[in-house]
Amino acid sequence: MRVLLLAAAFGCGDNLGGGHPGGPACDACPDAGVSVDAGPLAAFCDDGNACTADVLDESGCHSEPVEDDTPCEDGDLCSLGDHCAAGACVAGARAEGDLAVLGTLDNLSGRRIGLGPDRFAVVTIQDLFRGRVQVVRRTVSGLETVSSWAGELTFVISGDDDILASAVPADGLLAVTAVGERTLRLFSLSDDEVAARGQLELSNQVNSLSAHGDRVWLCTGNPFVGYQVTLVDVADPDAPVEVGGMGLGATPCGSTAVNQDGKRVYVNTAAGVRYVDAAPLDTGGDPTLSEIIAPTSGVSVSGDRLLLIAPTAVRILAEPSLDELATVPVERARAAALFGDRLLIEGNRPVGGDSEVFVRLYDSSGTPSLLDEAVLASYIGEPVAGTFKSASDGATLLTRTRAFDLTGDRLDELRVPQLLPLRTLARSGADGLRAYHASGAAAIDTSDPAAPVYIAGGAFAAPRPILTVAIDDSTSAAAFASGLGQGLEDPTRVLLDRSNPYFPDPLRIDRWTLDATADLVAEDWFSLEHQGSSQLLIAGDFLYRYQRPGAAGDTRFQSYWLPALRGGITAVPVFDRAVTAASTLRRGFDVDLRARVAVVSTDEPVDGGDPAPVLLFYDLAASPPALIARVPASGVFDQLRVSGTRVVTIGLSAIVFYDSEHGEVSRIPFEDRFESQLLAFDGNTAYVGFLHIVPGTATYELAAADFGSSDPPVFVEVNALPRSLVAQRTSLAVGFDTQVVTVHPHCP
Numbered sequence: 169m170r171v172l173l174l175a176a177a178f179g180c181g182d183n184l185g186g187g188h189p190g191g192p193a194c195d196a197c198p199d200a201g202v203s204v205d206a207g208p209l210a211a212f213c214d215d216g217n218a219c220t221a222d223v224l225d226e227s228g229c230h231s232e233p234v235e236d237d238t239p240c241e242d243g244d245l246c247s248l249g250d251h252c253a254a255g256a257c258v259a260g261a262r263a264e265g266d267l268a269v270l271g272t273l274d275n276l277s278g279r280r281i282g283l284g285p286d287r288f289a290v291v292t293i294q295d296l297f298r299g300r301v302q303v304v305r306r307t308v309s310g311l312e313t314v315s316s317w318a319g320e321l322t323f324v325i326s327g328d329d330d331i332l333a334s335a336v337p338a339d340g341l342l343a344v345t346a347v348g349e350r351t352l353r354l355f356s357l358s359d360d361e362v363a364a365r366g367q368l369e370l371s372n373q374v375n376s377l378s379a380h381g382d383r384v385w386l387c388t389g390n391p392f393v394g395y396q397v398t399l400v401d402v403a404d405p406d407a408p409v410e411v412g413g414m415g416l417g418a419t420p421c422g423s424t425a426v427n428q429d430g431k432r433v434y435v436n437t438a439a440g441v442r443y444v445d446a447a448p449l450d451t452g453g454d455p456t457l458s459e460i461i462a463p464t465s466g467v468s469v470s471g472d473r474l475l476l477i478a479p480t481a482v483r484i485l486a487e488p489s490l491d492e493l494a495t496v497p498v499e500r501a502r503a504a505a506l507f508g509d510r511l512l513i514e515g516n517r518p519v520g521g522d523s524e525v526f527v528r529l530y531d532s533s534g535t536p537s538l539l540d541e542a543v544l545a546s547y548i549g550e551p552v553a554g555t556f557k558s559a560s561d562g563a564t565l566l567t568r569t570r571a572f573d574l575t576g577d578r579l580d581e582l583r584v585p586q587l588l589p590l591r592t593l594a595r596s597g598a599d600g601l602r603a604y605h606a607s608g609a610a611a612i613d614t615s616d617p618a619a620p621v622y623i624a625g626g627a628f629a630a631p632r633p634i635l636t637v638a639i640d641d642s643t644s645a646a647a648f649a650s651g652l653g654q655g656l657e658d659p660t661r662v663l664l665d666r667s668n669p670y671f672p673d674p675l676r677i678d679r680w681t682l683d684a685t686a687d688l689v690a691e692d693w694f695s696l697e698h699q700g701s702s703q704l705l706i707a708g709d710f711l712y713r714y715q716r717p718g719a720a721g722d723t724r725f726q727s728y729w730l731p732a733l734r735g736g737i738t739a740v741p742v743f744d745r746a747v748t749a750a751s752t753l754r755r756g757f758d759v760d761l762r763a764r765v766a767v768v769s770t771d772e773p774v775d776g777g778d779p780a781p782v783l784l785f786y787d788l789a790a791s792p793p794a795l796i797a798r799v800p801a802s803g804v805f806d807q808l809r810v811s812g813t814r815v816v817t818i819g820l821s822a823i824v825f826y827d828s829e830h831g832e833v834s835r836i837p838f839e840d841r842f843e844s845q846l847l848a849f850d851g852n853t854a855y856v857g858f859l860h861i862v863p864g865t866a867t868y869e870l871a872a873a874d875f876g877s878s879d880p881p882v883f884v885e886v887n888a889l890p891r892s893l894v895a896q897r898t899s900l901a902v903g904f905d906t907q908v909v910t911v912h913p914h915c916p
Contacts, residue, residue: 214709214729216761216788218645219252222709231255239598239644241895243762243811245850246915249598249897260897267872267882267914270899271618276304276311276586277906279331280559280566281342288559288566289357291333291344294906295888296859296866297322301342301355301362306564310584310622311571317362318887323349328568334379341365341405343379345386350374352384354405365405370398371413378433380426385433385444387421388413395421397435397444397457414444414457425469427487434467434474441465441476461490470506477501482513484532496536498528500551507562509533510574514544514558514567516551522634523551527558527567529579540579544570545607546631548670569607570627583626583687585610591891592659593903594640594647601894601901602686603908604640604649604659606632609686617899617910625686635670636693637662638678639706639730645761646706646730649680658807658845659892659903662704673698674738677711694733699724703806706730707759710742714757714768716749723749725757725768725786725793743792748772750779756806758815764788767810769801769817783808783815785828797828802835807844811851814875818846823854823873823881834878841869847893847902851875853914855900857890858883870902872914882914 213222213229218240220231233255240257242250249260278292278300286306293299299321302313323346325331330347335357342355350373354365372388375395379385382403389395396413422436433444440460448454466477474487482504484494501515511530516523525544530536544567558567564582565572569589571582585603592604599615603625610625632638638649648662664671674695681690696704702715702724709730715723726741733739749755750771757768766786771779781804785797797813802824805817813828823836838844843859853872860867868888871881892903899910 213731216708216764217255217257218708218761219257220255237598239595239897241595243760243850245848245853245855245895245900245913248895248899248913250895251598263913263915265912265915267870267884268912269884269886270910270912271616271620272910273590273612273620273622273908274300274302274313274316274586275588275590275906276302276313276566277589278328279333281333281335282559282561283335283337283357285561285563287337287561289333289335289342291331291342292906293321293323293325293328293331293346294904295868296324298868298887299323300906301344301357303357303359303362305359306561310582311586314359315357315362317355317364319364321353322351332374332377334377334384336379336381339381341379341402343377343384343402345374345377347375348373352377352386352400352408354402354408356405366402366408368400368408368410370400370410372396372398375420376422376424378424378426380430383426383430383446383449384408385424385426387424387435389416389421391418391420394418395437397421397424397433399455414455423466423468425467425474427469427474428471432488434469436465436467438464441467466503468504473506475504475506477504482511484511484536494532494536496530496532503558505560506532507560507574510539510562510577511536512558512560512565512574516547518551519546522549523547524631527565527572527579529574529577531577539577542570542572542579542581543631544568546634548634569605581627581629583608583624583685585612585622585625585686587627588625589905590908591903591905592649593892593894593901593908594643594649595894595896595901596643598897601896601908602640602643602682603903604638606638609640609649609682611684611686612908614896614899614901614910617896620901620908620910624684628688632678633676635672636676636678637704638680639711640680640682642681642683645708648704648706660705664698664700664702664704671698677733677739679734692734694735694737694739696728696739701754703756705757705759707761710759711739712757712759712766713741714747714755716754717752719752721749722746723755723770725766727788745786745792747784751804753804754806755804756808758808758810759788760810760812763810763812765796765810765812766793767808767815769805769808771804783817783826785810785813799826799828799831801826802832807846809846809849809854811849814849814851816846816849816854816873816875818844818856823856825854825875833876836873836878836881838881843889845889845891847890855893855914856881857886859889870909870911874914874916884911 213224238252242259247259281289288304290302300318302316333344344353350370352368375387377386384400386398388398395416398413399411401409420438425434431447441462445456468475474485476483482496500517503514511532513528524546528541529539571584573580588605590603596602601612603610608627613623614620640649679692683689711728713726717723725745728739759766771781774780781801783799786793807818815826825833841858845857847855856871858869869883873881890902902909
């Protein structure tokens, strides 16, 4: 109850330490809502200093120095190794030199294919046109990449589900394409090398493929040209040839599977399952297409068994006699595989108004019996069809972000950090990083910036609730661990979008505490009223919100003190300030905790006339924050960063620098650069990610731009659009979906 009383009084007092009922800032506070024995207002117990621990006790609010050498950030990204000493942040050694890539660490996102005992192939698409192919083995400590290839794959995909790949382990060959693409790529695989081989432009778009021996069978086509089963000869992997096809007319085809001797190719069509008799090909004859042998079902071949995946059951048939051996009732299965007498089934089933992805392990000898089951993830809305997102060699199961050991006839989960995306980073200790995802976290050691390594982590024990934001309380400064990010790809901020009907109101915000292995050791939560579209940002112990107006009119700039927000409480703002808004344009803001300054981007009428964009500077040491500067701007920005009196923004075609006293200082136009992500700004250098497109070439870049300069930024090429940047003791770490890249800061 005391927390509720404290929350009710959040609107009064100083935002620094020392505020309490009856103090100078609270002379006008009403008595209602303030308990005599409630003590000092917890909302005011924060001095904005990362090197002190703010303490609330019977004597009031005061701050104690944290342990010396605790990592901190002095705001200058060229001073590396900043640390606390006697309650103050002391700058580390200053780096010199230009922006440069030092090292990389890859994850294992993408399509995984079992190659045999303890071996997998992993195909990863890195944003636009680029990708990796890796050979991975399971070791005692987890998963290890033993060989890899990286380069242009020229596939455009919307998600990992679009990647199609099939391996011929005996020949060390891998065929790769993507749904809707026409290009087939071949690779040779070994533990020593992954080598790119031939490439073929097909006559139709690909829906599925299966490789066997020196043949690749594909379902190709679309509603406009019709569908067919296409055969590609890969006897010479450097010069694959499209041999021909067997037409299906307007009947769409889906999954394909080749039996173990390569004589039959099973194809799921909208009319039912058929097979291609490929035996005549060995004697110079033509293959033939069978009549329908089963109702429409996903097809998979495991050894001498044919699996038919129907909406209500998985049927196990002897191959090629097609005698039915067993039926496993299971709703919404979407993939299945047999390993000896162990059957794995993956599916997507409804749970209330939403859905969840599950995997089941059965003993299929005799009457099938369920051995174990696990829920992999939860999703919004009804279940959707999909392809097999998991891969297994019979002993290990790899799902999208989880791994399981199957040798004990159970789904014994393994924590594998390499399976997690690496987009969202936070500093952890002097030489550590944490990479966050909604389903788990990874711990990374960057003490050698040329060779960052995983040290722990993996998926959490259970999938997280749908559509929540999570905060990690175990870092030195609270940081979002996972967010919604709809329409805003910066993982340090969360964009609430009222137009999305799936956003709950109030929004649940989870609080996580992680141990040294990046595993959950404690959880809590609070709720936040939606109040329309807005950006959320955490700085120190505060959650800030800046709204986008649903109609022309004022918007709100708000702050919430995190230590008081636990136990499911509904958050009440420390301050709630109206900000003039003359349009519904998406707008942004930023907070410099060290300078106690916030900047919001908005537009406001000028002398009753047309609206004009402005940057508004607020003093966060006052309550409510006092407006200290109004700076005319060239637009309303949704990406900006502030450092003291200086601001950098990303406009439609330029990086624009501002100062609270001098207004616009400089701008750096960027031509042929379309997608952009503002990552960080220390008052001297702004770091921005770009997609650079010129005719025939698309390049991703990390750029460093100098404040006050109109000279072009310094660029380094990267594999994708960077999403987050944090300072380390010896480098900067940049987060991507599929990589962490360490870079030398730009310090001329």
